[in-house]
Amino acid sequence: MDMTIAYPIARTLHIVLGALWAGAAFQISILLAPVLIDVKQAGTDVIARLVARRELHFFMLIASATTLFSGFFLFWQMTGGLQPTLLKTSHAIVYLLGGISAVVAGILGKNVIGTAAVNIAALAHDGSPESKVHIEALKARMKNVGRVAICFMVFTLICMAGGHFVP
Numbered sequence: 001m002d003m004t005i006a007y008p009i010a011r012t013l014h015i016v017l018g019a020l021w022a023g024a025a026f027q028i029s030i031l032l033a034p035v036l037i038d039v040k041q042a043g044t045d046v047i048a049r050l051v052a053r054r055e056l057h058f059f060m061l062i063a064s065a066t067t068l069f070s071g072f073f074l075f076w077q078m079t080g081g082l083q084p085t086l087l088k089t090s091h092a093i094v095y096l097l098g099g100i101s102a103v104v105a106g107i108l109g110k111n112v113i114g115t116a117a118v119n120i121a122a123l124a125h126d127g128s129p130e131s132k133v134h135i136e137a138l139k140a141r142m143k144n145v146g147r148v149a150i151c152f153m154v155f156t157l158i159c160m161a162g163g164h165f166v167p
């Protein structure tokens with residue numbers, strides 16, 4: 001494939017989908033999660049509806065997968081197919097650390113936050129006091145793990161923004 005076309009396409013997809021992914025993750029974890037805890041059953045209903053509609057799930061899946069795959073493609077090109085001498089440059093190390101951090105954020109988002117949302121949706125209409133306590137604990141986990149995931153995301157963004165400028 002002609003790299004003069006593939007590289008700019010991959011880079012554009014990477015930046016656009018990465019911005020959408022990070023922006024959505026920030027909004028959900030930092031701005032929305034505390035409100036969903038405050039409003040108790042109404043927050044549970046919102047989570048159950050989001051899980052049932054599946055749009056958020058597909059959006060996060062497509063945005064994260066496209067960002068990660070295009071990122072590793074850019075990294076592959078930048079390092080001439082992972083050549084040891086190019087892998088040792090400070091630029092490559094910074095982009096690699098940022099990339100690994102994004103993978104960690106993605107795993108936390110899918111395996112911890114996404115799974116907690118699905119479990120909340122499953123219990124949402126149970127109505128028993130035990131389920132309500134369990135749901136609130138799951139919401140607290142979503143919020144706390146969300147904050148950790150955002151720390152990884154911000155580290156990724158710093159690496160992406162500064163990668164070309166490290167000495």
Ligand code: HEM
Binds near residue numbers: 021067074153161162
């Ligand atoms: C949350 C996830 C990510 C976001 C938001 C993101 C964002 C960005 C942005 C905005 C740039 C442009 C930087 C500039 O022009 O100076 C960039 C470049 C780059 N990213 Fe990412 N990125 C993410 C994940 C990844 C991953 C997983 C990798 C894999 C190693 C990666 C590898 C790269 C590389 C190699 C470049 C340089 C491309 C070039 O200069 O042509 N990124 N990224």
